[in-house]
Amino acid sequence: xxxxxxxxxxxxxxxxxxxxxxxxxxxxxxxxxxxxxxxxxxxxxxxxxxxxxxxxxxxxxxxxxxxxxxxxxxxxxxxxxxxxxxxxxxxxxxxxxxxxxxxxxxxxxxxxxxxxxxxxxxxxxxxxxxxxxxxxxxxxxxxxxxxxxxxxxxxxxxxxxxxxxxxxxxxxxxxxxxxxxxxxxxxxxxxxxxxxxxxxxxxxxxxxxxxxxxxxxxxxxxxxxxxxxxxxxxxxxxxxxxxxxxxxxxxxxxxxxxxxxxxxxxxxxxxxxxxxxxxxxxxxxxxxxxxxxxxxxxxxxxxxxxxxxxxxxx
Numbered sequence: 001x002x003x004x005x006x007x008x009x010x011x012x013x014x015x016x017x018x019x020x021x022x023x024x025x026x027x028x029x030x031x032x033x034x035x036x037x038x039x040x041x042x043x044x045x046x047x048x049x050x051x052x053x054x055x056x057x058x059x060x061x062x063x064x065x066x067x068x069x070x071x072x073x074x075x076x077x078x079x080x081x082x083x084x085x086x087x088x089x090x091x092x093x094x095x096x097x098x099x100x101x102x103x104x105x106x107x108x109x110x111x112x113x114x115x116x117x118x119x120x121x122x123x124x125x126x127x128x129x130x131x132x133x134x135x136x137x138x139x140x141x142x143x144x145x146x147x148x149x150x151x152x153x154x155x156x157x158x159x160x161x162x163x164x165x166x167x168x169x170x171x172x173x174x175x176x177x178x179x180x181x182x183x184x185x186x187x188x189x190x191x192x193x194x195x196x197x198x199x200x201x202x203x204x205x206x207x208x209x210x211x212x213x214x215x216x217x218x219x220x221x222x223x224x225x226x227x228x229x230x231x232x233x234x235x236x237x238x239x240x241x242x243x244x245x246x247x248x249x250x251x252x253x254x255x256x257x258x259x260x261x262x263x264x265x266x267x268x269x270x271x272x273x274x275x276x277x278x279x280x281x282x283x284x285x286x287x288x289x290x291x292x293x294x295x296x297x298x299x300x301x302x303x304x305x306x307x308x309x310x311x312x313x314x
C-alpha cells in the first residue's frame with residue numbers, strides 16, 4: 001500500500017500517513033510557465049494498492065485537474081488499484097437540474113474520475129448522498145460526525161438543542177440530537193442568491209438553551225450567521241456551529257467576525273490559514289481516513305466507522 005498527496009491539503013495527507021505508520025510516496029508536482037500541471041511519480045508503484053489524497057477545495061478546477069493527472073500517471077505506471085481520497089468533494093452542490101439548460105457537474109466529475117483511472121473513491125460528508133450513485137465504481141462515504149461527537153462530549157454542554165439551518169439538514173441534526181441527548185430545532189430560510197439568505201422562522205423550543213447549528217458545508221457563512229442571529233433574537237443563550245467543510249472566503253470571514261456564533265467547530269478536510277477574530281476549532285479527520293484506508297486495503301468492513309454509541313451517525 002502507498003499513499004500519495006496532491007498539493008491541496010498535504011498536512012492532512014501527512015497526518016493520515018502518520019496515523020497508520022506509512023510515509024507518503026514520492027511524487028513531484030509542478031507547473032509549466034503556461035500553467036499546465038506536470039506530475040512525476042518518483043518511485044515504483046507496479047502492482048501496488050495506491051491512495052491519492054486530494055481535497056478539491058478552491059482553486060477547485062486546478063485541484064481537480066491535478067488529481068486527474070496524478071491518477072493517470074499512476075495508472076500508466078501499472079498501479080494495481082487506485083483509490084481517490086477526496087476529503088472534500090467539490091462541485092457536490094451541482095447534483096441536479098434545478099433550472100433549464102444547466103449541467104449536473106457532480107456527475108461530470110464522477111465520470112472524469114473514472115475516465116482518469118480511479119478504481120474507488122473515499123470521501124467525507126457529501127453535500128448530497130445520491131452522488132454515490134453517480135459512480136459505477138465503489139464509493140466509501142464517511143461522516144465527520146464521530147470526530148465532532150468526541151469533541152462535543154468533552155464540552156459537557158447543558159440544555160443543548162441541535163438545530164438545522166435549513167430543511168435539508170434535518171436528518172443530520174436529528175442524528176446529532178439523538179447521540180448527544182439533545183432537542184431538535186429547525187430554521188426556515190429562503191435563499192435570495194448564491195451569497196445571501198433570509199432566515200424566516202425557528203421551529204422548536206430554543207429559549208434559554210445552548211444551540212448547536214450543524215451543517216455539512218459553508219463557504220460564505222450566510223446561512224449560518226443569519227440563522228445564529230435569528231436564534232439569538234428568539235432567546236438562545238449561546239450558539240455554536242458545527243460544519244464538516246468550512247472553506248471560508250473573505251465574505252465568510254467578515255460575516256463570522258460580526259456574527260452571534262460563539263464557536264465554529266470544523267475539520268481539516270480543507271486547508272485554511274489562521275484566521276484572526278473568529279473562534280474556530282479545527283478537528284482532524286486523519287485518524288478516521290487512515291482507519292478507512294487500512295480497512296479498504298485489508299478488504300475489511302468500514303460499517304463500524306458509521307457508528308457512534310450504537311447508532312448510525314447519519
